[in-house]
Amino acid sequence: MGVYRLQLLRRYFAEWENVSLRGPLWIGLFKMTATAIIYTSEGFAIAADGRELWEDPVAHKRTLPDGGDEVQKIFCTRREQGTLAYVLRGGVASEHRSFDLEAELRDRLLLLNRSEFNTCADFLGLLATHLASAIKVADQAGKLKEPLEARISFAGYFKNAPSWIDLRFSSHPGLGDPIHQLVEPYPGRDLRPGAVMVSGYPIVRDLILEHDPRFAQFFPQYGKPVHTMPLQEAACYAKGYIDAFASPLALTLDPSCEAIGGHVHVATVTPGDGFQWVVRPVGK
Numbered sequence: 001m002g003v004y005r006l007q008l009l010r011r012y013f014a015e016w017e018n019v020s021l022r023g024p025l026w027i028g029l030f031k032m033t034a035t036a037i038i039y040t041s042e043g044f045a046i047a048a049d050g051r052e053l054w055e056d057p058v059a060h061k062r063t064l065p066d067g068g069d070e071v072q073k074i075f076c077t078r079r080e081q082g083t084l085a086y087v088l089r090g091g092v093a094s095e096h097r098s099f100d101l102e103a104e105l106r107d108r109l110l111l112l113n114r115s116e117f118n119t120c121a122d123f124l125g126l127l128a129t130h131l132a133s134a135i136k137v138a139d140q141a142g143k144l145k146e147p148l149e150a151r152i153s154f155a156g157y158f159k160n161a162p163s164w165i166d167l168r169f170s171s172h173p174g175l176g177d178p179i180h181q182l183v184e185p186y187p188g189r190d191l192r193p194g195a196v197m198v199s200g201y202p203i204v205r206d207l208i209l210e211h212d213p214r215f216a217q218f219f220p221q222y223g224k225p226v227h228t229m230p231l232q233e234a235a236c237y238a239k240g241y242i243d244a245f246a247s248p249l250a251l252t253l254d255p256s257c258e259a260i261g262g263h264v265h266v267a268t269v270t271p272g273d274g275f276q277w278v279v280r281p282v283g284k
Contacts, residue, residue: 034242036237036239037196038196045267045278046269051069074281077109081117084120084163087153088152099148101169136177136178144171147172147173154166162191194225196226208241232268
């Protein structure tokens, strides 16, 4: 993936930082994917597309690997202390999967399953340290042949308190230890009903924010304030974001949207019912 992939990721970082300063709605190019997380007074709604593409560094083309339109991107970890959904974005695996951050994440979650933590941040902080060590080992073994830039968003409940924390990883082959961060998109009292994070592409995002009527077909009650939505309506809205990014209209407006599509899956996390599928991934 080389220089072309690195340029794309650098473009992402510039857009991510600029947009995050303008308000609570984030945008990204990670994993060439579209995801949406909405927090309501009842719980979290999470949606993701099912497409995964590889970048061809020579031809500057994108190709579908096996299962490329039916990829699961939303997962769940259940502990005695709570339940968290998580969604992955970014360059999370080498092309032939000699290194796969998703698989490493599952293994590390199992190792930490019986450990007790005071806070969700303590739990995810140790998890991030373990994953950074796995990335370093992979790099030293020559398995990390391209830049790794990844985000893992965790949203759910820990000791009955709503929690929303991102793990961020950056590593470049042969350039030292990976950088990892633990970030709360909405720290403490800033997490209120109506908090939203969307990853996708800026052109479509901005038109949706402006309530462009061409995208109204993807949303129930288009333009309704998000903070007033019940959970199931928020889940429909989250799916609407993904459907909008994957639409022929979006592709016309921004050809990069070819990277978004496939089977959209949707889940919710609540204090009482934990993790529940609204729309299941294929085969689940």
